[in-house]
Amino acid sequence: MNPFQPLVIRRSDPAKLEIEWADGHRTSYTAAQLRGVCPCAGCVNEVTGKRMHDPSSVSPDLTQADVRMVGNYAIALRFSDGHDTGIFPYRFLRDHDPQLA
Numbered sequence: 001m002n003p004f005q006p007l008v009i010r011r012s013d014p015a016k017l018e019i020e021w022a023d024g025h026r027t028s029y030t031a032a033q034l035r036g037v038c039p040c041a042g043c044v045n046e047v048t049g050k051r052m053h054d055p056s057s058v059s060p061d062l063t064q065a066d067v068r069m070v071g072n073y074a075i076a077l078r079f080s081d082g083h084d085t086g087i088f089p090y091r092f093l094r095d096h097d098p099q100l101a
């Protein structure tokens with residue numbers, strides 16, 4: 001069993017994403033939290049790994065406008081601020097679990 005495989009990905013409301021993992025763990029992110037850890041090349045410098053986007057600039061009212069599956073390893077999110085280049089691998093989502101941080 002791969003514990004980093006989601007069984008259920010639920011948009012419980014427009015500003016919240018809940019993931020139920022194969023090992024029974026549950027993770028819940030707000031859209032603003034996801035936007036704040038967005039790993040895309042526009043938010044994080046690919047060479048230095050430095051975050052170019054300031055998470056404190058994210059509105060707490062941000063919502064995710066769209067959630068798409070990417071293969072069987074990630075989800076792609078489009079946020080209400082128009083940002084849509086972030087691909088969030090399942091392993092990344094598990095590693096950045098706000099409840100475990």
Ligand SMILES: [Zn+2]
Nearest residue numbers: 038040043086
């Ligand atoms: Zn990004």
